Amino acid sequence: MTLNLEDYYILLHPALAIVVGFPMLGLIARLAWQTRQRRLKTASGERNAIQTSVGTEHLRLGRWFSSVVVGLSLLGLGNSIFSTMVFKGGFSKEPLRYVLLSFMFLATIVSLILLYQAKPKLWRGIFATLTGMGVIILGSQKEVFRRTNEWYISHYYYGIVLTMLMIFSVAIVPDIYQDRKNRWRNVHIILNTIALVLFIVQASLGARDLLEIPLSWQEAFISGKCDFVLKGCPK
Numbered sequence: 001m002t003l004n005l006e007d008y009y010i011l012l013h014p015a016l017a018i019v020v021g022f023p024m025l026g027l028i029a030r031l032a033w034q035t036r037q038r039r040l041k042t043a044s045g046e047r048n049a050i051q052t053s054v055g056t057e058h059l060r061l062g063r064w065f066s067s068v069v070v071g072l073s074l075l076g077l078g079n080s081i082f083s084t085m086v087f088k089g090g091f092s093k094e095p096l097r098y099v100l101l102s103f104m105f106l107a108t109i110v111s112l113i114l115l116y117q118a119k120p121k122l123w124r125g126i127f128a129t130l131t132g133m134g135v136i137i138l139g140s141q142k143e144v145f146r147r148t149n150e151w152y153i154s155h156y157y158y159g160i161v162l163t164m165l166m167i168f169s170v171a172i173v174p175d176i177y178q179d180r181k182n183r184w185r186n187v188h189i190i191l192n193t194i195a196l197v198l199f200i201v202q203a204s205l206g207a208r209d210l211l212e213i214p215l216s217w218q219e220a221f222i223s224g225k226c227d228f229v230l231k232g233c234p235k
């Protein structure tokens with residue numbers, strides 16, 4: 001096998017995204033379409049054969065999916081942060097920082113769990129903000145490769161935006177059901193249709209990143225000798 005332990009760790013995030021995340025997204029999109037068709041047909045008095053449960057099924061999967069996306073982002077960010085800590089001797093240089101960052105990972109997960117439990121608008125807002133802040137703070141660590149000069153094709157920025165959109169989706173669920181004028185429902189449809197497109201782009205950007213990252217034992221040679229601007233390596 002040509003892979004070391006740290007290379008397997010990098011593979012975990014894409015593998016979970018492909019095996020768990022994207023199949024769920026397909027189901028959610030199909031159920032979303034059926035929910036809409038059913039609602040519109042019922043409202044106009046048309047007969048339809050779509051089951052009543054599509055809305056609740058969409059929600060049930062959607063709630064799981066949001067945690068999967070937050071989890072995937074934490075895993076992706078953890079790749080850079082923890083591989084520097086464990087494999088590149090980061091912990092011995094800055095132990096306090098890494099202990100604090102580990103707490104930050106935990107605090108983000110706890111905030112997400114509390115977001116699922118919260119009912120009043122205020123608490124949903126607070127825990128959604130805390131979860132989002134956790135992801136952003138972890139994402140702004142120096143280890144994370146952000147591709148800021150090419151933000152429009154950055155797996156990092158798309159990942160953060162998608163994570164925020166999924167946290168927001170969880171936070172507004174009761175509002176979608178309570179709002180008789182469907183304003184929250186429309187906000188949800190617009191934002192998550194954009195999210196659907198971004199998820200598709202995100203998969204391609206992730207695959208590109210996977211292609212660009214060298215194996216751990218090749219890294220010193222490649223980043224030392226290859227020219228990434230002129231795209232050349234010594235013969």
Ligand code: HEM
Binds near residue numbers: 029036058066185192
């Ligand atoms: C990218 C993923 C998603 C897309 C494209 C999407 C899209 C939609 C669409 C088109 C509808 C139907 C609106 C209508 O009645 O016209 C809907 C309903 C809804 N969505 Fe999503 N959604 C997504 C993810 C989520 C997530 C993650 C959650 C919650 C955590 C969620 C919660 C809901 C709820 C509560 C409804 C109302 C269902 C009902 O009427 O019973 N959605 N969504």
Ligand code: HEM
Binds near residue numbers: 010160162199
């Ligand atoms: C739900 C979809 C996904 C989300 C929300 C997501 C999010 C993230 C985030 C936030 C990061 C950390 C920032 C960075 O290093 O760029 C990351 C890293 C990464 N992701 Fe994804 N990702 C998703 C899907 C994928 C897929 C489908 C692939 C590959 C096929 C992939 C490959 C990678 C790679 C290679 C890294 C870099 C890991 C490292 O730097 O060590 N991602 N992802």
